Amino acid sequence: MPKPTVLLIEDDFSLAEIVTYNLQREGYEVVLATDGEEGLRQAKLKLPGVIILDLMLPVLDGLEVCRRLRADSATTNIRVLMLTAKAEETDQLIGFSLGADDYVTKPFSVKVLMERVKALCRRESQPPGEAMxxxxxxxxxxxxxxxxxxxxxxxxxxxxxxxxxxxxxxxxxxxxxxxxxxxxxxxxxxxxxxxxxxxxxxxxxxxxxxxxxxxxxxxxxxxxxxxxxxxxxxxxxxxxxxxxxxxx
Structure with missing residues (x-):
């Protein structure tokens, strides 16, 4: 079974290159966007399985990107992993409240990031219940x-x-x-x-x-x-x- 596409929205080119290389080595197809606006466009165009989203982005910041992803019926269910240098709990709370599925802070272990992506890809919706x-x-x-x-x-x-x-x-x-x-x-x-x-x-x-x-x-x-x-x-x-x- 082919692995899903991962959209990486990151403006740090050296970091994006490292993450892209490791994702591709794991068998993922990777789409790169270097600003928030382009990231939103690619998300609607490609409908990736997972989005790795930096918070500090040009044009549109990561929180606004996440907010718009969740507000659009076409992208609302895409899994979002926030990748950011902001480690304060309040930042995590804002991210989760906007719909992020996971949160990784910089600096990070590439191995840990790959495992987080795998976990998001494996995560499936719970079976529907019998009643309300x-x-x-x-x-x-x-x-x-x-x-x-x-x-x-x-x-x-x-x-x-x-x-x-x-x-x-x-x-x-x-x-x-x-x-x-x-x-x-x-x-x-x-x-x-x-x-x-x-x-x-x-x-x-x-x-x-x-x-x-x-x-x-x-x-x-x-x-x-x-x-x-x-x-x-x-x-x-x-x-x-x-x-x-x-x-x-």
């Missing part, structure tokens, strides 16, 4: 990948959708961060535990007043609030999660 999932105003359609909260559609990234679906299917169950990495990102994804925290913060922001339904269990991970078992501990977790969301 509803709880406390949140409704998930696993077949059409649609989420509504109190009747209002909420646009989630693929990873955020999987994360919410994993939690809501088993309300009250505490998931460790490693379990959520496996469930939401795939067990072949090379990420740190902290990556899940970034995804949760992004998801909570999009959930608005329902953000408290994802509770933080300190030192362990997260759970979706069980409506049948209200407790003072749950209220403390809700307050903590809301404060965390407000701080992010």
């Amino acid at each position: 999932i509803e709880s406390q105003g949140i409704c998930i359609d696993p077949i059409r990948y649609i989420v509504t909260i109190n009747g209002t559609p909420v646009r989630l990234t693929r990873s955020e959708f999987r994360l919410l679906e994993s939690l809501i299917r088993q309300p009250g169950r505490v998931f460790s961060r490693f379990e959520l990495i496996d469930a939401a990102l795939g067990d072949d994804t090379l990420v740190l535990e902290r990556t899940i925290d970034v995804h949760v913060r992004s998801l909570r922001k999009k959930m608005g007043d329902s953000a408290h339904l994802i509770e933080t269990v300190r030192g362990v991970g997260y759970n979706f609030r069980d409506p049948s078992k209200p407790s003072s501990q749950g209220d403390e977790q809700r307050d903590a999660s809301c404060a965390e969301s407000a701080d992010s």
Whole structure:
């Protein structure tokens, strides 16, 4: 089976040459764009399987490119790996909130980057569920990948959708961060535990007043609030999660 096309949007020619060489050696067809506008054009023209996207780009920066990719029905499902020197958690949060699937910071190991690309290529959509999932105003359609909260559609990234679906299917169950990495990102994804925290913060922001339904269990991970078992501990977790969301 042929490997998918990778679109590399990078204005550092020496770095682009190294990444291109290694991708081609792994069997990928590589398309190179050196500014954001050209990257968007190539994405619509080639419809690659994966886009490696630098943030600091001429003409259009990487965040704007990602925003436009997700807003266009033709490119909204293309997997995006952000490649950037910006390592602050706030930058990661912005990237994930705009729809990035993964994030690698410079300087990086070429081997690690190749594994991240492979992981994105292997990642497939979860099998469709048998029915709609509803709880406390949140409704998930696993077949059409649609989420509504109190009747209002909420646009989630693929990873955020999987994360919410994993939690809501088993309300009250505490998931460790490693379990959520496996469930939401795939067990072949090379990420740190902290990556899940970034995804949760992004998801909570999009959930608005329902953000408290994802509770933080300190030192362990997260759970979706069980409506049948209200407790003072749950209220403390809700307050903590809301404060965390407000701080992010």
